[in-house]
Amino acid sequence: MKPGNRFLGRVVACGGSGATIAAVAEHGETSLTELWSVGRLISISVGRNRVVALVQSMQTASNEWGEEADNTFRIEVELMGEVHVGPDGREEFSAGISQYPYLGAIAHRIRATDLARIYDSGQLDSCVIGKLTQDESLDATIHVPSMLAKHFAIVGTTGVGKSTAVTLLLNKAIAADPKLRVLILDPHNEFAAAFPDHAVVIETDTLDLPFWFFRLEELAEVIFRGRPAVPEEIDILRDVIPDAKKAFKGGESGLMRRQTEKSSITADTPVPYRIADLLAMIDERIGRLEGRHEKPHLRSLKVRIVSAINDPRYHFMFSSNTITDTIQDTIARIFRIPGEGRPIATFELAGIPSEVVNSVASVLCRMAFEIGLWSNGGIHMLVVCEEAHRYVPADPALGFLPTRQAIARIAKEGRKYGVSLGIITQRPGELDPTILSQCSTVFAMRLANDRDQEIIRSAISNSSISTTSFLSSIGNGEAIAFGEAVAVPMRMRFTRIEEARLPRAHGITDRVDEDAPPTVDLRSIVSRMRAMNGPDISNFQQSYLAAQSAQPAGPDDGGWSEPNSDAEPAEAAGFQEPPFEPYRPDMLPRPLEAVNPQLERFNQIREQILSGKPEREIQAQPNPDFAKPAGEPRRGESLRESLLKRPLGSLIRK
Incomplete structure (x- = not known):
């Protein structure tokens, strides 16, 4: 209990997945309580092992705080795993727990070496992408080959730094795998500034995507302007x-x-x-x-x-x-084969008509899969879909079916042929859950929507309840990483990127000097x-x-x-x-009125007969020319009977 000691408290309750720790703050001091924080990891000594636990919540026993009194408070923790001595005599971390804490077991601050063991992926080719939120002195590392082998996803609401995280991860991926070829479907035209040395920008003015590349359904989407064919x-x-x-x-x-x-x-x-x-x-x-x-x-x-x-x-x-x-030239340019030192192609979709974007995305995703398929995995391809909920929405009635099928095929079969998928979306609740479930590594940034948070919890198999509960409150540039690329769920902060390499739409800055004279050419804007x-x-x-x-x-x-x-x-x-x-x-077709000028007169008489008009009134308006071609009525037969019995063709003059 002395200042500087790692002692925090003792276990007073324990269950299969969590425990309760009691501690005392003497004389109203907060030096001990400052060591506790929701989301931090602590250790519980159990013999030679140290059980690792994550703080979920804490409160005082009396729901009050005494300024000069001893304050007892309780901390609820979730058990994450343990640090134990391995067969080779070295300490290592495992997600399972062999010995649970006993009542009275001492809880203390976790060692920095234990944190390093917990988040160490155990791979020699791991990449540093940031710092741990709990300890800024420790690097946050991921295993890039594991991330690309089974696809990855970055989810988060607007403005939390998804595009910046994508830029950082792609730079690390290119450095780890020089043979990697990246195709970015960029709906906001913002990644051109992020990769000035490694990317080729393909926009509407420089794009040549021949119409004969399109399949029948994709071409119909263009011809019918997005309406049903x-x-x-x-x-x-x-x-x-x-x-x-x-x-x-x-x-x-x-x-x-x-x-x-x-x-x-x-x-x-x-x-x-x-x-x-x-x-x-x-x-x-x-x-x-x-x-x-x-x-x-x-x-x-x-x-x-x-x-x-x-x-x-x-x-x-x-x-x-x-x-x-020009199919070879087009494929070589779009998919960077051989690449010529620029393995990234940013495909700017903002200038393409909205009714054609789905067809273009379908063509690119389909061709990326076929290149990996027919090259027998000789080309490692990564397709990054920004705003992926546009292309593969959760509602099957929405979106464009060929695009959904092309992306789903990459998600389900792409890893067999060296084709990886990167999903970036701000609304995981509107994304096809099948696509998200195929992403083995997920970087979850701040999500404010309850349904989006629930989707992430259900999509990640090894996520803990307490870890995902932080999704609504983590800061900008911060994320919780789950999946194959990390050893355990990791709360970390991405490394900041140089200002000149931040993703932005054609160099647009956040702040505009209102006193500066305008330099916008309205004539060129209107012409475009x-x-x-x-x-x-x-x-x-x-x-x-x-x-x-x-x-x-x-x-x-x-x-x-x-x-x-x-x-x-x-x-x-x-x-x-x-x-x-x-x-x-x-x-040449001839109207019936031209064949027989009396047809109009015949129709008038027929309508009068069928309406029940007396026959004498109809006969009071004789038309001698009308009866001649059809023949005179038989004796004892009225005009009404004669007209109704004869077919229409016999009444028309030849």
């Missing part, structure tokens, strides 16, 4: 796209019907094709005599495609240089908002006209075609379609 139009695309791919390869004519034999090229095969061939095939179907019920869907699909290629926001998909087979520089579709115009001129003639008359009802969207796309020949006269 029309099944009839999807079926047309499923039939036409393989023919367009064959036409590009030169094996078969894209304007002929598909052959009955099986083909290795499908709508999902990443083979280049021309939009001009696609539209020419749609025009060819519109001009056919058969399948007239498909023509409205064909016209609608053509309008959607032309509108997409004319949208300047889709320039990264439909630019002039996306027609050639309007995106006046549209896509270059000159090559598309030439190829489309060439495909139209090579179109085979229609049946029977050697070259007629149906009038094009999509002239306005085609003109809006920046090109003029060749003129169409009209229908043959005998094929």
Whole structure:
């Protein structure tokens, strides 16, 4: 009980998972109570072993504090493990407890050497990421290969330092594994400043992601602008796209019907094709005599495609240089193969239209998995999903199904092929629990929502109740680490990063000098908002006209075609379609009123008869010309009976 002694108190109660310790503060002094703190670790001596316990709560026995009196207080602790002597004679920490504390056992401050043993991962290639909250003199270390082998997650509310933690962990991961390739899906365009020496920034102005990279579902998400696709139009695309791919390869004519034999090229095969061939095939179907019920869907699909290629926001998909087979160059640039000293690719998604972000994320995640799969694990890939609850929401009805499937496939099977997943989210309650459960290492920062805290407790198998109870009150830059990369749940504070390397959106600072003159160019801002520089579709115009001129003639008359009802969207796309020949006269539809001018009169009389109008009133309005083509009523037969018995066709003049 002397000053400087490690003695704190004695055990007065003990259970299977916790214990109660009693201590006395003499004469109202607080020197002893200052050694206790919620969330700190203490030791309880049990023979040669030392049981490690975590402080959960504390209170005085009388719920009062005497200024000059002796104050007895009680501390509730949770038992975490013990430090014991191993077979080799060295002291080591284990999560199990071989001897529980007895009543009267002495509790004392934990030794610094014991703290080092507790949080030591036992791996030689561990990395320092910060300091322990309990003892700032001790380093907080993690085992990076274990973190990447089975995925990791960083959760926390806005402003607690998630992006800074991601930057620190990625720098440590690159240093630990030089062969690692990192792809960051950056929805806020903030990681470009964090890796100036190790990253390549891919934005909308420098992005070339050809449309033929997209699978059918992903392309439909772009063409239909995020709305539900029309099944009839999807079926047309499923039939036409393989023919367009064959036409590009030169094996078969894209304007002929598909052959009955099986083909290795499908709508999902990443083979280049021309939009001009696609539209020419749609025009060819519109001009056919058969399948007239498909023509409205064909016209609608053509309008959607032309509108997409004319949208300047889709320039990264439909630019002039996306027609050639650039799959190797695109993969090498996006996934940093070989890398050229910059193993990180930050994919800025803020400038991409919101209805296309899901498709782009699906393409990138799917290709990352396939690269790891077909390279037999020769490339170690890490896909970091910022704001992951956008792509894999908890509600199956929300989000984009191909994106969910691509990320789920990485989470479930990626570790077999060297593809790791990093999940960053501020709302773990809105994230698919299956994805979160696949993350074996979790860095939980401050979470204010009760449901989010409950999700973390249920997702981490080895988390203690008292440890996770701190999630609502830990400070900025502080986290509780669970999982494979750490020996025991560890409360730590991340190392601060240099100001110049902090993640921020294109160098935006937190504080703006209001007295400084404005340097914002509003003209450039408005020009970028309007995106006046549209896509270059000159090559598309030439190829489309060439495909139209090579179109085979229609049946029977050697070259007629149906009038094009999509002239306005085609003109809006920046090109003029060749003129169409009209229908043959005998094929033009004729209204019934033109066939028989008396049909309107007949309908009037029929309506009057069916409404119950007396026959004499109807006959009082005779029309001699009307009765002639149909013949006179038989003797004894009224006009009403004559009209109702005769079919409509017999009353129409031939």
